[in-house]
Amino acid sequence: MAKKPVTSRRGRFFKLAGMTASVAGQYAGQRARRLFRSENDEGAQSESYTRMADQIADTLGELKGAVMKVGQIASQTQDFLPKEFSDALEKLQKEAPPMPFEVIVGQIESELGKPVSELFEYLQETPYAAASIGQVHRARLHDGTDVIVKIQYPGVDESCDSDLKQLRMALRLGGLLKMPKESVDRLFAEIRERLKEELDYENEARNIELFREFHKDQPWVLIPSVAKSHSTRRVLTMELVEGDHVSKVTRDRYDQDTINLIGHRIFMLMADQLFRFQCIHGDPHAGNFAYRPDGSIVMYDFGCVKKLKPEIIAAYRNALVSALEEDYEALDRHLIDLGARVGSQPAVDEAYYAMWRDILVVPFEDREVPYNFAEADIHKRVAEKTSTVFKYLDYFKPPVESIFIDRMIAGHYWMLKRLGVQAAFREELERYLKA
Template sequence: MRYANVGTGVGGAVARIAAGRLMGAERGSAAEGQLLAEALGNLKGPLMKVAQLLATIPDALPSAYAAELAQLQSQAPAMGWAFVRRRMAAELGAEWRALFADFSHEAAHAASLGQVHRARAHDGRDLACKLQYPDMDSAVEADLKQLNIIFAVQRRMSPAIDTSEIGEEIAARLREELDYFREAKHISLYREILKEHPTIHVPQVDKELSTRRLITMGWLEGRKLLEFKEHDLETRNLLARHLFEAWWMPFCGHGVIHGDPHLGNYSASLDQTGRPHGLNLLDYGCIRIFPPRFVEGVVDLYRGLLANDRARIVHAYEIWGFQGLSNELIDILNIWARFIYGPLMEDRVRAIADGVSPAEYGRKQAFTVHRALKEKGPVKVPREFVFMDRAAIGLGGVFIHLRAELNFYRLFNEALEGFTVDGVAARQKAALVAAGLTSSFPSG
């Protein structure tokens, strides 16, 4: 029922936006954005992830829409204990409670697709049980239909960006997130990739207590990263450096990224004195595996921008999947590329939003790109770009929260050390086999 209500709400918002324009209202105005946000605000489900994602892609939605949607929260109200008992019985059988020495009645965390309960195994291990909400398959499909309505609003705005592949990519990744068997393999993949890193921690899945809609893994003890926001710079930098390594090392070495890097997906592990010592990676639903050549494109674009090598830059965009680019469109894309790569191009210690207030981070570049594409576009965004861009922006946002000051150039080039496409391909294949992922790249 709530999805039907949201569909009505979104459709009603579109109708009110159209009526406002007949009366002379400004296209893409803050008032229109607020109407759409209000229509979506009661749905604390997958569509909130989509809304927040779209808010990070320049011109995927009008800036006023993006500003409103970016403020929406993906936190869901937790299922009550009676509901949890029924769901656990559906996944593990009527005697499920006997499989645990202890199982908390209260959720430790509730998110858009499911909630996490702390439990204890009979051998004393602390466990995290991530239980999917009921009927999420139909909920996701309903939300994807609403996504089409949102894109229809944008098409009426004479868009500068062709959003067709954006929609396909989002749909494929959301459907993957529903499969906890796949997420368990993603965890195994990250355990393989990061097995040599001493202070980045990946949980161990308990396969006997996991199903397609329930994943049970070891509990990683830690504290929320925001709790260290006011700590000394050394502590904040330590956490930021671990985050950088946890994100860029898998990509540069294996062509794998975590597509949803926000503060809730990490915690700080502590040493015996209570100080941060390492990083816990907590969620593996949104993992994107890229062809090695795409990684080559990311590296080539970086090196092309550093050397102002036009041919290498164009070749990189072609590898990414951009087609039919004119010189004008390449110049426009470079505005956004220089913003994304900016912290990685200066061999000095700096903040991510160096000299710019966090509230203005990327806004000037997004506005410039938006205006230029309206004149010179449209441009079709390749689907591989969607989560790469979203993840880079999300990671930058975490660094801003931590107020980190690091030499991102050196960190990135350390991650790139010895980079070759063949090396990425070989390491990726070996890690996928070890994790039980038979297909090289995501479905869809």
């Protein structure tokens, strides 16, 4: 029999508190047993971690919301938690167990104030997609319009802060956190800020209209429109606009020229949002984009949008120009303007900048010969050099204002790689930098 979902704030608190007490008890027992072993039994420790991790992953998957979002992020972060924990959380990244249909119907009727039968010609029971803070169902309006309905799970927004505090306590008492307190503070603060935005579907509706206006002169950018009559803070109804997930962009339907065209258009999307609109789609993972064989790109999920200050855009542009021209003295100044460099520290060794430039600028080196993103190994080369960061640890700081830019670029790098794009972007980049 399926478990009854926990949707009240009180119920979520007790569920998490029970998990925390259990994990803390297991950790205490593990430490006590170590005292009676002559050697550190790594097998026993790994087994204990696996038990704790499975229990936490099961609880987070059941509760969803803020705690599941942390679990998804943790599963991708090597230095956050022990390997056993990250492995157990991978299932949260791959599949979010759906909420029972009667709970979804209750949430829709509570938000929109009418029975589902009056609101829709039909509402498909099987979810179109399920995620951490809500799930999506296909439906049809009574006027015949096919739509998707995004429904926020009950209790998620009211419980966000207490959920995060309780999960953090569980990880700390279970001896699972592997990061300094300051890093944990920053991580949880970022998750909280992002979640608050994502939990407001009215804010997302405004973002959708904003980006539809941005891209109105680019017919190859497809952004679903909002059905305002069927949308609230916790329910968002949009026209159904379908495309192929990146995993479905196969050679039998997409030739290399079409893939390259899509690659150029992805680059234009990024550059236009950054340099022309100064407002970016801040969550560029594979599930938020789809493609069509005519080269069109479909964009979904505008819960995470970052509006950028003009001075940040100017500093970012200047830093890119300096890097391309190998003017490292100017690059150092512009990174200070960007908020990435501590201005009170002396200038950074130019050889250090040159090392990173030679890694990161590779796709833009040649004006004529296309760069093959399918064979790109920039991520591996960056990983090999991360140890050099410690030498200049006091010289740099997290660039708070531009962190979403870096996230956008990294997300689209992986998209271009998965698509197998072959393209030379240097001339396009220079046009945007001169504009």
